[in-house]
Amino acid sequence: MSQYDNSSSQQQVLLPVEAEGFVESLEIVPLKNIGSPRWQKQHEYIEKLNMQAVLNASADEDEYISMLITDLLTSEVWRSKIFSIIKKLDFEPKTTIPLYMALYHEATVTNLLETIMFYKEPCEAAEDTVIDLLDFCHRKILDLIARKESEQVMLDYSSTSSNSSNMEDLAVQDQKLQFDIGVKSVSILRYITDHLESLPLSVATRMLNTHDVPCLLVQLVEDPPWRCHKDGKMYKFEDGKWQEINPSERLRLSRLEGQVWIALFNLLLGPQCINKYTYNDNNKGQILKLRGFMTEVILDQMPSLCDLQRYLEQLSMMEPAAPKSAILLEQVPEVYEKLLLENDGKWAAIAKHQVKTVFNPSEEDIREQAKRFAETYNFDVIESLMSDPPKCALCGDAASKRCSRCKNEWYCGRECQVKHWSKHKIACNIVGGADR
Numbered sequence: 001m002s003q004y005d006n007s008s009s010q011q012q013v014l015l016p017v018e019a020e021g022f023v024e025s026l027e028i029v030p031l032k033n034i035g036s037p038r039w040q041k042q043h044e045y046i047e048k049l050n051m052q053a054v055l056n057a058s059a060d061e062d063e064y065i066s067m068l069i070t071d072l073l074t075s076e077v078w079r080s081k082i083f084s085i086i087k088k089l090d091f092e093p094k095t096t097i098p099l100y101m102a103l104y105h106e107a108t109v110t111n112l113l114e115t116i117m118f119y120k121e122p123c124e125a126a127e128d129t130v131i132d133l134l135d136f137c138h139r140k141i142l143d144l145i146a147r148k149e150s151e152q153v154m155l156d157y158s159s160t161s162s163n164s165s166n167m168e169d170l171a172v173q174d175q176k177l178q179f180d181i182g183v184k185s186v187s188i189l190r191y192i193t194d195h196l197e198s199l200p201l202s203v204a205t206r207m208l209n210t211h212d213v214p215c216l217l218v219q220l221v222e223d224p225p226w227r228c229h230k231d232g233k234m235y236k237f238e239d240g241k242w243q244e245i246n247p248s249e250r251l252r253l254s255r256l257e258g259q260v261w262i263a264l265f266n267l268l269l270g271p272q273c274i275n276k277y278t279y280n281d282n283n284k285g286q287i288l289k290l291r292g293f294m295t296e297v298i299l300d301q302m303p304s305l306c307d308l309q310r311y312l313e314q315l316s317m318m319e320p321a322a323p324k325s326a327i328l329l330e331q332v333p334e335v336y337e338k339l340l341l342e343n344d345g346k347w348a349a350i351a352k353h354q355v356k357t358v359f360n361p362s363e364e365d366i367r368e369q370a371k372r373f374a375e376t377y378n379f380d381v382i383e384s385l386m387s388d389p390p391k392c393a394l395c396g397d398a399a400s401k402r403c404s405r406c407k408n409e410w411y412c413g414r415e416c417q418v419k420h421w422s423k424h425k426i427a428c429n430i431v432g433g434a435d436r
Contacts, residue, residue: 022049026068027067031077031342034354035099035359043108044372046112050115068109068112069130077340083099086354087167094360095166096169096170099170099359103174103177117188123191123194131333132335135206135333135336137185141182143178145225147179147225183237187256190259190263190266193270205276207267208276214268214287217267218264218287218289221257221264221289226256251298265307268287291316390402390410393410
């Protein structure tokens, strides 16, 4: 069994010229090739860009932003159509690392887009594919609201059962990843609302009247999935983890809650939206629910919401206008629909092919993959980028000891390491063996 390692160093993931080279190397990888060496290389590029949180734009920036969005949608379709079939197959791989990387890739691209879509230029560069990104965020937020995971799953963020199979553990990790993706989709949606004046006109129309995003956001205000109670304590999901909130801080808006309010402000009072949102008795009633949440404490934290409060008071006295009879031309999400159309009827065949090939690698292939992953996830660099101490792989407490062999898992003490060894052994042998 491996021992501990406390070493750490401050390093830079990428130099600007390296980041630019990675961006220029991005390409659209077909859905059937997810998990292949070609896809793994793309994942390495995007993961390093994500860790560095930098995207050096070139003259053809629009092409690469669109590629990132296409890559994101490809991962989403693979998970919903292919992975859902793989889970039902009698398949217990030697290692679930390749499958996990395929699932984790969606979270990686979402995180990178969350970082860069804050800026106006990438939003403009996305052009028509921003419709696809908007629809992606809408689907993920709907899923976030509908799933609302159990408090135990949300709070017990690091632990897994010692009796569960590798595929069962993978399903739990997938659940956690989807929660992260849903949360990040809220931020991306808010950034899209910030830049509506620079986007195609159909984006605002689709957001307001096709998806009725304002009513969707009201649901997040009413019953936020990133907040829960357990044993008389309140927990909020902040900075990528569940944190206990002191009673004195319970009315403090988190960054995520602020994103929701800013998006609502933009969609209800923004110059691109204020005359486009079609009210009826139903959505008017939903929007007016916001008045009950606009307390003095909230307004003190976000004074700009006073304008929204006045608007809601005026809205309460208005009667919804009669529906307009007109012919509307609307852009549709071409990338997502094309992926579904191109692979329709092929889902089971692709799943069976991938189970036999990329997700059931030989011992030699496993070691080669582990070597690439070890190079991509430079653990000394990752450690230097951490703002908080790592968590124990077994109990979830703060950890200060790291497996010296694979440098992947962290533990609070030797007792937890020993108990976790039966699960960690396979991955440790693979990654540790790759360094020989």
